[in-house]
Amino acid sequence: MNKESISVIITTYERSEMFKPDNFLIKRAIQSVLDQTLKSEEIIIIVDGKSRYITSIVEEFNREDIIKIVQTQDKVGGNEARNIGIRAATGDIIALLDDDDEWLPEKLNKQILLYKSISEEQKIIFSPMYFGESKDNVSQISPYEVNENIANYVLERKGAIQTSTLLAPKKLFLDYPFTKNLVKHQDWDLIFRLAFSTTTKFYQTSDPLIYCHLDAVKGLSVSRKVHPVFSLNWINQYRNQISKEGYRDFVWANVVSCLFKSKVDSQTKNKIIKILGFHNVLMIVLFKIKQKILRTKTF
Known part of the structure:
Protein backbone atom coordinates (compact mmCIF):
# COMPACT_ATOMS: atom_id res chain seq x y z
CA MET A 1 0.00 0.00 0.00
CA VAL A 217 -32.28 6.12 19.86
CA LYS A 218 -29.54 7.17 22.28
CA GLY A 219 -31.15 5.91 25.46
CA LEU A 220 -28.97 2.81 25.78
CA SER A 221 -25.72 4.36 24.62
CA VAL A 222 -22.73 4.56 26.94
CA SER A 223 -22.60 8.35 26.67
CA ARG A 224 -26.18 8.83 27.90
CA LYS A 225 -26.03 6.56 30.94
CA VAL A 226 -25.40 8.19 34.32
CA HIS A 227 -22.35 7.10 36.33
CA PRO A 228 -21.71 10.06 38.65
CA VAL A 229 -19.20 8.43 41.00
CA PHE A 230 -17.20 7.01 38.09
CA SER A 231 -17.28 10.40 36.35
CA LEU A 232 -16.01 12.19 39.44
CA ASN A 233 -13.13 9.76 39.94
CA TRP A 234 -12.30 9.96 36.24
CA ILE A 235 -12.12 13.77 36.04
CA ASN A 236 -10.17 14.00 39.31
CA GLN A 237 -7.22 12.40 37.49
CA TYR A 238 -6.90 15.64 35.53
CA ARG A 239 -7.96 18.20 38.12
CA ASN A 240 -4.53 19.83 38.28
CA GLN A 241 -4.28 20.03 34.49
CA ILE A 242 -7.60 21.65 33.70
CA SER A 243 -9.16 25.00 34.53
CA LYS A 244 -11.37 25.56 37.56
CA GLU A 245 -14.23 26.55 35.25
CA GLY A 246 -13.81 23.40 33.15
CA TYR A 247 -13.71 21.20 36.23
CA ARG A 248 -16.81 22.77 37.73
CA ASP A 249 -18.71 22.56 34.44
CA PHE A 250 -17.91 18.86 34.14
CA VAL A 251 -18.73 18.06 37.76
CA TRP A 252 -22.03 19.91 37.48
CA ALA A 253 -23.08 18.16 34.27
CA ASN A 254 -21.95 14.65 35.20
CA VAL A 255 -22.07 14.54 38.99
CA VAL A 256 -23.87 17.27 40.94
CA SER A 257 -26.85 17.51 38.55
CA CYS A 258 -27.54 13.85 39.38
CA LEU A 259 -28.58 14.96 42.86
CA PHE A 260 -31.68 16.47 41.24
CA LYS A 261 -32.58 13.42 39.13
CA SER A 262 -35.20 11.02 40.42
CA LYS A 263 -33.69 8.04 38.58
CA VAL A 264 -30.48 8.31 40.64
CA ASP A 265 -30.83 6.32 43.88
CA SER A 266 -30.36 7.89 47.32
CA GLN A 267 -27.28 5.77 48.07
CA THR A 268 -25.48 7.21 45.04
CA LYS A 269 -26.57 10.74 45.95
CA ASN A 270 -25.22 10.32 49.49
CA LYS A 271 -21.93 9.03 48.08
CA ILE A 272 -21.63 12.11 45.83
CA ILE A 273 -22.13 14.46 48.78
CA LYS A 274 -19.69 12.46 50.90
CA ILE A 275 -16.93 12.51 48.26
CA LEU A 276 -17.37 16.14 47.22
CA GLY A 277 -18.46 17.58 50.53
CA PHE A 278 -21.61 19.64 51.01
CA HIS A 279 -19.71 22.95 50.73
CA ASN A 280 -18.24 22.03 47.33
CA VAL A 281 -21.62 20.82 46.08
CA LEU A 282 -23.13 24.15 47.07
CA MET A 283 -20.30 26.11 45.42
CA ILE A 284 -20.74 24.22 42.16
CA VAL A 285 -24.49 24.85 42.18
CA LEU A 286 -23.91 28.57 42.80
CA PHE A 287 -21.24 28.61 40.05
CA LYS A 288 -23.71 27.13 37.59
CA ILE A 289 -26.45 29.61 38.54
CA LYS A 290 -24.04 32.53 38.14
CA GLN A 291 -22.80 31.15 34.82
CA LYS A 292 -26.34 30.82 33.52
CA ILE A 293 -27.20 34.40 34.55
CA LEU A 294 -24.09 35.75 32.79
CA ARG A 295 -24.84 33.80 29.61
CA THR A 296 -28.43 35.03 29.64
CA LYS A 297 -27.24 38.65 29.89
CA THR A 298 -24.78 38.07 27.05
CA PHE A 299 -27.57 37.00 24.71
Missing part, protein backbone atom coordinates in the same frame (compact mmCIF):
# COMPACT_ATOMS: atom_id res chain seq x y z
CA ASN A 2 1.03 3.58 -0.53
CA LYS A 3 2.42 5.48 2.43
CA GLU A 4 -0.68 7.66 2.71
CA SER A 5 -3.22 4.82 2.54
CA ILE A 6 -6.36 5.29 4.64
CA SER A 7 -8.39 2.73 6.55
CA VAL A 8 -11.85 3.68 7.81
CA ILE A 9 -13.10 1.93 10.95
CA ILE A 10 -16.87 1.87 11.59
CA THR A 11 -18.05 0.34 14.86
CA THR A 12 -21.57 -1.03 15.19
CA TYR A 13 -23.70 -3.53 17.10
CA GLU A 14 -27.10 -5.14 16.69
CA ARG A 15 -29.79 -3.25 18.56
CA SER A 16 -32.53 -5.00 20.52
CA GLU A 17 -35.96 -5.51 18.95
CA MET A 18 -37.22 -2.23 20.47
CA PHE A 19 -34.50 -0.23 18.69
CA LYS A 20 -34.20 -2.43 15.59
CA PRO A 21 -34.74 0.42 13.06
CA ASP A 22 -31.44 1.95 14.20
CA ASN A 23 -29.57 -1.02 12.70
CA PHE A 24 -30.18 0.55 9.28
CA LEU A 25 -28.29 3.71 10.21
CA ILE A 26 -25.04 1.99 9.28
CA LYS A 27 -26.14 2.14 5.62
CA ARG A 28 -25.98 5.94 5.81
CA ALA A 29 -22.57 5.85 7.47
CA ILE A 30 -21.09 3.46 4.90
CA GLN A 31 -22.57 5.40 1.99
CA SER A 32 -21.02 8.62 3.31
CA VAL A 33 -17.58 6.93 3.19
CA LEU A 34 -18.14 5.58 -0.32
CA ASP A 35 -19.21 9.09 -1.42
CA GLN A 36 -15.94 10.70 -0.31
CA THR A 37 -14.11 12.76 -2.94
CA LEU A 38 -10.91 11.17 -1.61
CA LYS A 39 -11.34 7.41 -1.50
CA SER A 40 -10.08 5.20 1.30
CA GLU A 41 -8.34 1.90 0.62
CA GLU A 42 -10.60 -0.08 2.94
CA ILE A 43 -13.65 0.18 5.19
CA ILE A 44 -13.61 -2.15 8.17
CA ILE A 45 -16.96 -2.76 9.87
CA ILE A 46 -16.49 -3.99 13.43
CA VAL A 47 -19.60 -5.64 14.87
CA ASP A 48 -19.47 -5.60 18.66
CA GLY A 49 -20.70 -9.15 19.20
CA LYS A 50 -22.26 -10.89 16.20
CA SER A 51 -25.13 -10.13 13.85
CA ARG A 52 -26.34 -11.79 10.67
CA TYR A 53 -28.76 -8.89 10.39
CA ILE A 54 -26.06 -6.20 10.14
CA THR A 55 -23.92 -8.46 7.95
CA SER A 56 -26.77 -8.74 5.43
CA ILE A 57 -27.21 -4.95 5.45
CA VAL A 58 -23.51 -4.46 4.71
CA GLU A 59 -23.48 -7.14 2.00
CA GLU A 60 -26.17 -5.22 0.10
CA PHE A 61 -23.46 -2.76 -0.97
CA ASN A 62 -21.73 -5.57 -2.90
CA ARG A 63 -18.33 -3.98 -2.27
CA GLU A 64 -16.28 -6.89 -0.98
CA ASP A 65 -13.32 -5.27 -2.73
CA ILE A 66 -13.22 -2.51 -0.12
CA ILE A 67 -15.60 -3.40 2.75
CA LYS A 68 -14.53 -5.97 5.34
CA ILE A 69 -16.69 -7.21 8.21
CA VAL A 70 -15.22 -8.36 11.53
CA GLN A 71 -17.49 -9.77 14.25
CA THR A 72 -16.02 -9.91 17.75
CA GLN A 73 -18.43 -12.76 18.68
CA ASP A 74 -18.43 -11.82 22.37
CA LYS A 75 -19.47 -8.29 23.36
CA VAL A 76 -16.35 -6.21 24.00
CA GLY A 77 -17.69 -2.63 24.08
CA GLY A 78 -17.20 0.27 21.69
CA ASN A 79 -13.65 1.11 22.71
CA GLU A 80 -12.26 -2.39 22.32
CA ALA A 81 -14.20 -2.78 19.06
CA ARG A 82 -12.29 0.26 17.77
CA ASN A 83 -8.99 -1.25 18.94
CA ILE A 84 -9.76 -4.49 17.10
CA GLY A 85 -10.54 -2.56 13.93
CA ILE A 86 -7.37 -0.51 14.18
CA ARG A 87 -5.23 -3.63 14.66
CA ALA A 88 -6.90 -5.25 11.63
CA ALA A 89 -6.37 -2.20 9.41
CA THR A 90 -3.76 -2.26 6.65
CA GLY A 91 -3.63 1.50 6.09
CA ASP A 92 -1.11 3.86 7.65
CA ILE A 93 -3.81 6.41 8.52
CA ILE A 94 -6.95 5.64 10.50
CA ALA A 95 -10.25 7.51 10.28
CA LEU A 96 -12.98 6.58 12.76
CA LEU A 97 -16.75 6.68 12.30
CA ASP A 98 -19.64 5.66 14.56
CA ASP A 99 -22.50 3.88 12.81
CA ASP A 100 -25.08 6.60 13.53
CA ASP A 101 -22.98 9.50 12.21
CA GLU A 102 -22.33 10.66 8.65
CA TRP A 103 -19.38 12.28 6.89
CA LEU A 104 -19.68 15.17 4.46
CA PRO A 105 -18.17 14.31 1.03
CA GLU A 106 -15.03 16.43 1.55
CA LYS A 107 -14.24 15.06 5.01
CA LEU A 108 -11.28 12.85 4.14
CA ASN A 109 -9.90 15.18 1.49
CA LYS A 110 -9.83 18.25 3.74
CA GLN A 111 -8.43 16.35 6.70
CA ILE A 112 -5.70 14.70 4.64
CA LEU A 113 -4.66 18.05 3.15
CA LEU A 114 -4.21 19.37 6.69
CA TYR A 115 -2.54 16.12 7.79
CA LYS A 116 0.07 16.30 5.02
CA SER A 117 0.87 19.94 5.80
CA ILE A 118 1.99 19.08 9.35
CA SER A 119 5.47 17.72 10.02
CA GLU A 120 4.83 16.23 13.48
CA GLU A 121 4.40 12.47 13.52
CA GLN A 122 2.18 12.40 16.63
CA LYS A 123 -0.88 14.32 15.50
CA ILE A 124 -4.63 14.05 15.48
CA ILE A 125 -6.85 15.85 13.02
CA PHE A 126 -10.41 16.62 14.08
CA SER A 127 -13.25 18.81 12.86
CA PRO A 128 -16.25 20.77 14.04
CA MET A 129 -19.55 19.03 13.35
CA TYR A 130 -23.17 19.71 12.65
CA PHE A 131 -25.74 18.41 15.11
CA GLY A 132 -28.58 16.79 13.23
CA GLU A 133 -29.01 17.57 9.55
CA SER A 134 -29.15 21.35 9.93
CA LYS A 135 -26.04 23.37 9.16
CA ASP A 136 -27.26 26.03 11.59
CA ASN A 137 -26.31 23.95 14.65
CA VAL A 138 -22.51 23.81 14.81
CA SER A 139 -20.52 22.21 17.63
CA GLN A 140 -18.17 25.11 18.36
CA ILE A 141 -18.28 28.63 19.74
CA SER A 142 -14.66 29.40 18.82
CA PRO A 143 -12.02 27.58 16.71
CA TYR A 144 -9.42 25.43 18.45
CA GLU A 145 -5.94 26.98 18.49
CA VAL A 146 -2.88 24.71 18.18
CA ASN A 147 -1.22 24.17 21.61
CA GLU A 148 -4.41 25.27 23.38
CA ASN A 149 -5.34 23.00 26.31
CA ILE A 150 -7.72 20.69 24.48
CA ALA A 151 -9.33 19.50 27.69
CA ASN A 152 -10.29 23.06 28.62
CA TYR A 153 -11.50 23.60 25.05
CA VAL A 154 -14.14 20.87 25.40
CA LEU A 155 -14.85 21.21 29.13
CA GLU A 156 -15.46 24.96 28.88
CA ARG A 157 -17.73 24.25 25.91
CA LYS A 158 -15.83 26.30 23.37
CA GLY A 159 -16.17 23.35 21.01
CA ALA A 160 -16.45 19.58 20.81
CA ILE A 161 -14.25 16.70 19.78
CA GLN A 162 -15.92 13.46 18.81
CA THR A 163 -14.72 10.05 17.66
CA SER A 164 -16.30 10.27 14.20
CA THR A 165 -14.15 13.32 13.36
CA LEU A 166 -10.78 11.77 14.31
CA LEU A 167 -8.04 11.01 11.80
CA ALA A 168 -4.54 10.02 12.93
CA PRO A 169 -1.59 7.72 12.17
CA LYS A 170 -2.32 4.07 12.85
CA LYS A 171 0.83 3.91 14.98
CA LEU A 172 -0.57 6.52 17.37
CA PHE A 173 -3.72 4.47 17.95
CA LEU A 174 -1.64 1.31 18.40
CA ASP A 175 0.71 2.94 20.91
CA TYR A 176 -2.15 4.58 22.84
CA PRO A 177 -5.25 2.42 22.36
CA PHE A 178 -8.74 3.22 23.58
CA THR A 179 -9.33 2.18 27.21
CA LYS A 180 -11.22 -1.11 27.41
CA ASN A 181 -14.42 -1.47 29.43
CA LEU A 182 -14.81 2.27 30.02
CA VAL A 183 -18.39 2.97 31.15
CA LYS A 184 -18.35 6.64 30.11
CA HIS A 185 -16.27 9.46 28.54
CA GLN A 186 -14.80 7.18 25.86
CA ASP A 187 -13.89 9.99 23.44
CA TRP A 188 -12.49 12.33 26.06
CA ASP A 189 -10.48 9.61 27.81
CA LEU A 190 -8.32 9.05 24.74
CA ILE A 191 -7.96 12.77 24.01
CA PHE A 192 -7.03 13.71 27.59
CA ARG A 193 -4.48 10.88 27.89
CA LEU A 194 -2.83 11.92 24.63
CA ALA A 195 -2.87 15.60 25.60
CA PHE A 196 -1.40 15.20 29.08
CA SER A 197 0.85 12.12 28.75
CA THR A 198 2.31 12.39 25.23
CA THR A 199 3.64 14.96 22.78
CA THR A 200 0.58 14.59 20.50
CA LYS A 201 -0.60 17.78 18.80
CA PHE A 202 -4.21 18.45 17.84
CA TYR A 203 -5.24 20.22 14.66
CA GLN A 204 -8.75 21.26 13.69
CA THR A 205 -10.09 21.83 10.20
CA SER A 206 -11.90 25.12 9.75
CA ASP A 207 -15.10 23.58 8.36
CA PRO A 208 -17.53 21.15 10.00
CA LEU A 209 -17.11 17.82 8.21
CA ILE A 210 -19.60 15.46 9.83
CA TYR A 211 -23.24 15.26 10.77
CA CYS A 212 -23.64 14.03 14.34
CA HIS A 213 -27.18 12.76 13.89
CA LEU A 214 -29.82 12.91 16.59
CA ASP A 215 -32.28 10.49 14.98
CA ALA A 216 -30.88 7.35 16.58
Whole structure:
Protein backbone atom coordinates (compact mmCIF):
# COMPACT_ATOMS: atom_id res chain seq x y z
CA MET A 1 0.00 0.00 0.00
CA ASN A 2 1.03 3.58 -0.53
CA LYS A 3 2.42 5.48 2.43
CA GLU A 4 -0.68 7.66 2.71
CA SER A 5 -3.22 4.82 2.54
CA ILE A 6 -6.36 5.29 4.64
CA SER A 7 -8.39 2.73 6.55
CA VAL A 8 -11.85 3.68 7.81
CA ILE A 9 -13.10 1.93 10.95
CA ILE A 10 -16.87 1.87 11.59
CA THR A 11 -18.05 0.34 14.86
CA THR A 12 -21.57 -1.03 15.19
CA TYR A 13 -23.70 -3.53 17.10
CA GLU A 14 -27.10 -5.14 16.69
CA ARG A 15 -29.79 -3.25 18.56
CA SER A 16 -32.53 -5.00 20.52
CA GLU A 17 -35.96 -5.51 18.95
CA MET A 18 -37.22 -2.23 20.47
CA PHE A 19 -34.50 -0.23 18.69
CA LYS A 20 -34.20 -2.43 15.59
CA PRO A 21 -34.74 0.42 13.06
CA ASP A 22 -31.44 1.95 14.20
CA ASN A 23 -29.57 -1.02 12.70
CA PHE A 24 -30.18 0.55 9.28
CA LEU A 25 -28.29 3.71 10.21
CA ILE A 26 -25.04 1.99 9.28
CA LYS A 27 -26.14 2.14 5.62
CA ARG A 28 -25.98 5.94 5.81
CA ALA A 29 -22.57 5.85 7.47
CA ILE A 30 -21.09 3.46 4.90
CA GLN A 31 -22.57 5.40 1.99
CA SER A 32 -21.02 8.62 3.31
CA VAL A 33 -17.58 6.93 3.19
CA LEU A 34 -18.14 5.58 -0.32
CA ASP A 35 -19.21 9.09 -1.42
CA GLN A 36 -15.94 10.70 -0.31
CA THR A 37 -14.11 12.76 -2.94
CA LEU A 38 -10.91 11.17 -1.61
CA LYS A 39 -11.34 7.41 -1.50
CA SER A 40 -10.08 5.20 1.30
CA GLU A 41 -8.34 1.90 0.62
CA GLU A 42 -10.60 -0.08 2.94
CA ILE A 43 -13.65 0.18 5.19
CA ILE A 44 -13.61 -2.15 8.17
CA ILE A 45 -16.96 -2.76 9.87
CA ILE A 46 -16.49 -3.99 13.43
CA VAL A 47 -19.60 -5.64 14.87
CA ASP A 48 -19.47 -5.60 18.66
CA GLY A 49 -20.70 -9.15 19.20
CA LYS A 50 -22.26 -10.89 16.20
CA SER A 51 -25.13 -10.13 13.85
CA ARG A 52 -26.34 -11.79 10.67
CA TYR A 53 -28.76 -8.89 10.39
CA ILE A 54 -26.06 -6.20 10.14
CA THR A 55 -23.92 -8.46 7.95
CA SER A 56 -26.77 -8.74 5.43
CA ILE A 57 -27.21 -4.95 5.45
CA VAL A 58 -23.51 -4.46 4.71
CA GLU A 59 -23.48 -7.14 2.00
CA GLU A 60 -26.17 -5.22 0.10
CA PHE A 61 -23.46 -2.76 -0.97
CA ASN A 62 -21.73 -5.57 -2.90
CA ARG A 63 -18.33 -3.98 -2.27
CA GLU A 64 -16.28 -6.89 -0.98
CA ASP A 65 -13.32 -5.27 -2.73
CA ILE A 66 -13.22 -2.51 -0.12
CA ILE A 67 -15.60 -3.40 2.75
CA LYS A 68 -14.53 -5.97 5.34
CA ILE A 69 -16.69 -7.21 8.21
CA VAL A 70 -15.22 -8.36 11.53
CA GLN A 71 -17.49 -9.77 14.25
CA THR A 72 -16.02 -9.91 17.75
CA GLN A 73 -18.43 -12.76 18.68
CA ASP A 74 -18.43 -11.82 22.37
CA LYS A 75 -19.47 -8.29 23.36
CA VAL A 76 -16.35 -6.21 24.00
CA GLY A 77 -17.69 -2.63 24.08
CA GLY A 78 -17.20 0.27 21.69
CA ASN A 79 -13.65 1.11 22.71
CA GLU A 80 -12.26 -2.39 22.32
CA ALA A 81 -14.20 -2.78 19.06
CA ARG A 82 -12.29 0.26 17.77
CA ASN A 83 -8.99 -1.25 18.94
CA ILE A 84 -9.76 -4.49 17.10
CA GLY A 85 -10.54 -2.56 13.93
CA ILE A 86 -7.37 -0.51 14.18
CA ARG A 87 -5.23 -3.63 14.66
CA ALA A 88 -6.90 -5.25 11.63
CA ALA A 89 -6.37 -2.20 9.41
CA THR A 90 -3.76 -2.26 6.65
CA GLY A 91 -3.63 1.50 6.09
CA ASP A 92 -1.11 3.86 7.65
CA ILE A 93 -3.81 6.41 8.52
CA ILE A 94 -6.95 5.64 10.50
CA ALA A 95 -10.25 7.51 10.28
CA LEU A 96 -12.98 6.58 12.76
CA LEU A 97 -16.75 6.68 12.30
CA ASP A 98 -19.64 5.66 14.56
CA ASP A 99 -22.50 3.88 12.81
CA ASP A 100 -25.08 6.60 13.53
CA ASP A 101 -22.98 9.50 12.21
CA GLU A 102 -22.33 10.66 8.65
CA TRP A 103 -19.38 12.28 6.89
CA LEU A 104 -19.68 15.17 4.46
CA PRO A 105 -18.17 14.31 1.03
CA GLU A 106 -15.03 16.43 1.55
CA LYS A 107 -14.24 15.06 5.01
CA LEU A 108 -11.28 12.85 4.14
CA ASN A 109 -9.90 15.18 1.49
CA LYS A 110 -9.83 18.25 3.74
CA GLN A 111 -8.43 16.35 6.70
CA ILE A 112 -5.70 14.70 4.64
CA LEU A 113 -4.66 18.05 3.15
CA LEU A 114 -4.21 19.37 6.69
CA TYR A 115 -2.54 16.12 7.79
CA LYS A 116 0.07 16.30 5.02
CA SER A 117 0.87 19.94 5.80
CA ILE A 118 1.99 19.08 9.35
CA SER A 119 5.47 17.72 10.02
CA GLU A 120 4.83 16.23 13.48
CA GLU A 121 4.40 12.47 13.52
CA GLN A 122 2.18 12.40 16.63
CA LYS A 123 -0.88 14.32 15.50
CA ILE A 124 -4.63 14.05 15.48
CA ILE A 125 -6.85 15.85 13.02
CA PHE A 126 -10.41 16.62 14.08
CA SER A 127 -13.25 18.81 12.86
CA PRO A 128 -16.25 20.77 14.04
CA MET A 129 -19.55 19.03 13.35
CA TYR A 130 -23.17 19.71 12.65
CA PHE A 131 -25.74 18.41 15.11
CA GLY A 132 -28.58 16.79 13.23
CA GLU A 133 -29.01 17.57 9.55
CA SER A 134 -29.15 21.35 9.93
CA LYS A 135 -26.04 23.37 9.16
CA ASP A 136 -27.26 26.03 11.59
CA ASN A 137 -26.31 23.95 14.65
CA VAL A 138 -22.51 23.81 14.81
CA SER A 139 -20.52 22.21 17.63
CA GLN A 140 -18.17 25.11 18.36
CA ILE A 141 -18.28 28.63 19.74
CA SER A 142 -14.66 29.40 18.82
CA PRO A 143 -12.02 27.58 16.71
CA TYR A 144 -9.42 25.43 18.45
CA GLU A 145 -5.94 26.98 18.49
CA VAL A 146 -2.88 24.71 18.18
CA ASN A 147 -1.22 24.17 21.61
CA GLU A 148 -4.41 25.27 23.38
CA ASN A 149 -5.34 23.00 26.31
CA ILE A 150 -7.72 20.69 24.48
CA ALA A 151 -9.33 19.50 27.69
CA ASN A 152 -10.29 23.06 28.62
CA TYR A 153 -11.50 23.60 25.05
CA VAL A 154 -14.14 20.87 25.40
CA LEU A 155 -14.85 21.21 29.13
CA GLU A 156 -15.46 24.96 28.88
CA ARG A 157 -17.73 24.25 25.91
CA LYS A 158 -15.83 26.30 23.37
CA GLY A 159 -16.17 23.35 21.01
CA ALA A 160 -16.45 19.58 20.81
CA ILE A 161 -14.25 16.70 19.78
CA GLN A 162 -15.92 13.46 18.81
CA THR A 163 -14.72 10.05 17.66
CA SER A 164 -16.30 10.27 14.20
CA THR A 165 -14.15 13.32 13.36
CA LEU A 166 -10.78 11.77 14.31
CA LEU A 167 -8.04 11.01 11.80
CA ALA A 168 -4.54 10.02 12.93
CA PRO A 169 -1.59 7.72 12.17
CA LYS A 170 -2.32 4.07 12.85
CA LYS A 171 0.83 3.91 14.98
CA LEU A 172 -0.57 6.52 17.37
CA PHE A 173 -3.72 4.47 17.95
CA LEU A 174 -1.64 1.31 18.40
CA ASP A 175 0.71 2.94 20.91
CA TYR A 176 -2.15 4.58 22.84
CA PRO A 177 -5.25 2.42 22.36
CA PHE A 178 -8.74 3.22 23.58
CA THR A 179 -9.33 2.18 27.21
CA LYS A 180 -11.22 -1.11 27.41
CA ASN A 181 -14.42 -1.47 29.43
CA LEU A 182 -14.81 2.27 30.02
CA VAL A 183 -18.39 2.97 31.15
CA LYS A 184 -18.35 6.64 30.11
CA HIS A 185 -16.27 9.46 28.54
CA GLN A 186 -14.80 7.18 25.86
CA ASP A 187 -13.89 9.99 23.44
CA TRP A 188 -12.49 12.33 26.06
CA ASP A 189 -10.48 9.61 27.81
CA LEU A 190 -8.32 9.05 24.74
CA ILE A 191 -7.96 12.77 24.01
CA PHE A 192 -7.03 13.71 27.59
CA ARG A 193 -4.48 10.88 27.89
CA LEU A 194 -2.83 11.92 24.63
CA ALA A 195 -2.87 15.60 25.60
CA PHE A 196 -1.40 15.20 29.08
CA SER A 197 0.85 12.12 28.75
CA THR A 198 2.31 12.39 25.23
CA THR A 199 3.64 14.96 22.78
CA THR A 200 0.58 14.59 20.50
CA LYS A 201 -0.60 17.78 18.80
CA PHE A 202 -4.21 18.45 17.84
CA TYR A 203 -5.24 20.22 14.66
CA GLN A 204 -8.75 21.26 13.69
CA THR A 205 -10.09 21.83 10.20
CA SER A 206 -11.90 25.12 9.75
CA ASP A 207 -15.10 23.58 8.36
CA PRO A 208 -17.53 21.15 10.00
CA LEU A 209 -17.11 17.82 8.21
CA ILE A 210 -19.60 15.46 9.83
CA TYR A 211 -23.24 15.26 10.77
CA CYS A 212 -23.64 14.03 14.34
CA HIS A 213 -27.18 12.76 13.89
CA LEU A 214 -29.82 12.91 16.59
CA ASP A 215 -32.28 10.49 14.98
CA ALA A 216 -30.88 7.35 16.58
CA VAL A 217 -32.28 6.12 19.86
CA LYS A 218 -29.54 7.17 22.28
CA GLY A 219 -31.15 5.91 25.46
CA LEU A 220 -28.97 2.81 25.78
CA SER A 221 -25.72 4.36 24.62
CA VAL A 222 -22.73 4.56 26.94
CA SER A 223 -22.60 8.35 26.67
CA ARG A 224 -26.18 8.83 27.90
CA LYS A 225 -26.03 6.56 30.94
CA VAL A 226 -25.40 8.19 34.32
CA HIS A 227 -22.35 7.10 36.33
CA PRO A 228 -21.71 10.06 38.65
CA VAL A 229 -19.20 8.43 41.00
CA PHE A 230 -17.20 7.01 38.09
CA SER A 231 -17.28 10.40 36.35
CA LEU A 232 -16.01 12.19 39.44
CA ASN A 233 -13.13 9.76 39.94
CA TRP A 234 -12.30 9.96 36.24
CA ILE A 235 -12.12 13.77 36.04
CA ASN A 236 -10.17 14.00 39.31
CA GLN A 237 -7.22 12.40 37.49
CA TYR A 238 -6.90 15.64 35.53
CA ARG A 239 -7.96 18.20 38.12
CA ASN A 240 -4.53 19.83 38.28
CA GLN A 241 -4.28 20.03 34.49
CA ILE A 242 -7.60 21.65 33.70
CA SER A 243 -9.16 25.00 34.53
CA LYS A 244 -11.37 25.56 37.56
CA GLU A 245 -14.23 26.55 35.25
CA GLY A 246 -13.81 23.40 33.15
CA TYR A 247 -13.71 21.20 36.23
CA ARG A 248 -16.81 22.77 37.73
CA ASP A 249 -18.71 22.56 34.44
CA PHE A 250 -17.91 18.86 34.14
CA VAL A 251 -18.73 18.06 37.76
CA TRP A 252 -22.03 19.91 37.48
CA ALA A 253 -23.08 18.16 34.27
CA ASN A 254 -21.95 14.65 35.20
CA VAL A 255 -22.07 14.54 38.99
CA VAL A 256 -23.87 17.27 40.94
CA SER A 257 -26.85 17.51 38.55
CA CYS A 258 -27.54 13.85 39.38
CA LEU A 259 -28.58 14.96 42.86
CA PHE A 260 -31.68 16.47 41.24
CA LYS A 261 -32.58 13.42 39.13
CA SER A 262 -35.20 11.02 40.42
CA LYS A 263 -33.69 8.04 38.58
CA VAL A 264 -30.48 8.31 40.64
CA ASP A 265 -30.83 6.32 43.88
CA SER A 266 -30.36 7.89 47.32
CA GLN A 267 -27.28 5.77 48.07
CA THR A 268 -25.48 7.21 45.04
CA LYS A 269 -26.57 10.74 45.95
CA ASN A 270 -25.22 10.32 49.49
CA LYS A 271 -21.93 9.03 48.08
CA ILE A 272 -21.63 12.11 45.83
CA ILE A 273 -22.13 14.46 48.78
CA LYS A 274 -19.69 12.46 50.90
CA ILE A 275 -16.93 12.51 48.26
CA LEU A 276 -17.37 16.14 47.22
CA GLY A 277 -18.46 17.58 50.53
CA PHE A 278 -21.61 19.64 51.01
CA HIS A 279 -19.71 22.95 50.73
CA ASN A 280 -18.24 22.03 47.33
CA VAL A 281 -21.62 20.82 46.08
CA LEU A 282 -23.13 24.15 47.07
CA MET A 283 -20.30 26.11 45.42
CA ILE A 284 -20.74 24.22 42.16
CA VAL A 285 -24.49 24.85 42.18
CA LEU A 286 -23.91 28.57 42.80
CA PHE A 287 -21.24 28.61 40.05
CA LYS A 288 -23.71 27.13 37.59
CA ILE A 289 -26.45 29.61 38.54
CA LYS A 290 -24.04 32.53 38.14
CA GLN A 291 -22.80 31.15 34.82
CA LYS A 292 -26.34 30.82 33.52
CA ILE A 293 -27.20 34.40 34.55
CA LEU A 294 -24.09 35.75 32.79
CA ARG A 295 -24.84 33.80 29.61
CA THR A 296 -28.43 35.03 29.64
CA LYS A 297 -27.24 38.65 29.89
CA THR A 298 -24.78 38.07 27.05
CA PHE A 299 -27.57 37.00 24.71
